[in-house]
Amino acid sequence: METLDYRVARKRMVEEQLLPGGVRDPKVLKVMGSLPRHLFVEKGMQDQAYMDRPMTIGRGQTISQPLIVGLMTQALDLKGTEKVLEIGTGSGYQTAVLCKLAKKVFTIERIQSLSLNARKQLYRMSTNNVEFRMGDGTLGWPEEAPFDAIIVTASGPEIPVALKTQLTDGGRMVIPVGPEESQKLCLVRRKGNEWTTEVLSGCRFVKLIGKEGWK
Numbered sequence: 001m002e003t004l005d006y007r008v009a010r011k012r013m014v015e016e017q018l019l020p021g022g023v024r025d026p027k028v029l030k031v032m033g034s035l036p037r038h039l040f041v042e043k044g045m046q047d048q049a050y051m052d053r054p055m056t057i058g059r060g061q062t063i064s065q066p067l068i069v070g071l072m073t074q075a076l077d078l079k080g081t082e083k084v085l086e087i088g089t090g091s092g093y094q095t096a097v098l099c100k101l102a103k104k105v106f107t108i109e110r111i112q113s114l115s116l117n118a119r120k121q122l123y124r125m126s127t128n129n130v131e132f133r134m135g136d137g138t139l140g141w142p143e144e145a146p147f148d149a150i151i152v153t154a155s156g157p158e159i160p161v162a163l164k165t166q167l168t169d170g171g172r173m174v175i176p177v178g179p180e181e182s183q184k185l186c187l188v189r190r191k192g193n194e195w196t197t198e199v200l201s202g203c204r205f206v207k208l209i210g211k212e213g214w215k
């Protein structure tokens with residue numbers, strides 16, 4: 001049974017971080033306002049899970065700040081019918097948010113221990129519309145492509161071509177791009193064989209490491 005404190009912290013996260021930060025999609029607000037984010041962070045740090053900052057999840061990686069999760073999810077404009085690819089499973093929190101808003105989620109993580117922990121947590125929550133893979137997400141998941149939406153939660157020097165080509169016609173991809181110190185959060189849209197890129201904001205992510213990322 002969840003304590004009242006976590007429910008209050010989540011409500012405050014929505015009211016004091018997500019809404020003022022520009023997350024307006026009622027479906028995204030509802031999901032983030034009900035999903036137990038504290039179950040995706042280390043036990044001794046659960047009381048900090050709803051604070052306005054990223055947190056360590058081990059192996060030099062982080063669970064993104066709630067506002068970034070909200071803005072990236074909102075940018076994908078999910079209606080509930082989509083097949084989504086996520087690169088960078090991390091803690092599995094963003095995966096869980098996507099599972100509530102899309103039809104099916106495919107998620108790739110390069111660090112085995114993180115992938116296994118996320119898998120355990122999502123199964124504990126009886127999530128049944130997700131598939132996990134370990135490996136280099138910069139190459140996408142060709143056997144399952146195309147995807148209506150792709151979300152990349154680590155930043156590379158440029159947008160991986162493999163991911164662009166695995167979008168459906170009309171598909172959207174949200175991805176941080178740029179040098180290590182600071183990046184731009186980009187929204188890529190595919191129309192036929194043309195891709196447009198809109199910059200949504202500045203951001204700072206851990207590195208996307210792989211064939212089409214950092215070496």
Ligand code: SAM
Pocket residue numbers: 057061062063064087088089090091092093094095108109110111114135136137138153154205206207208209210213
């Ligand atoms: N979305 C995650 C969450 O909710 O906890 C946060 C992800 S963390 C900011 C970025 C993750 O991307 C790390 O776990 C890192 O290991 C992973 N990563 C980096 N390069 C990758 C690659 N080429 N393929 C798959 N995962 C990668």
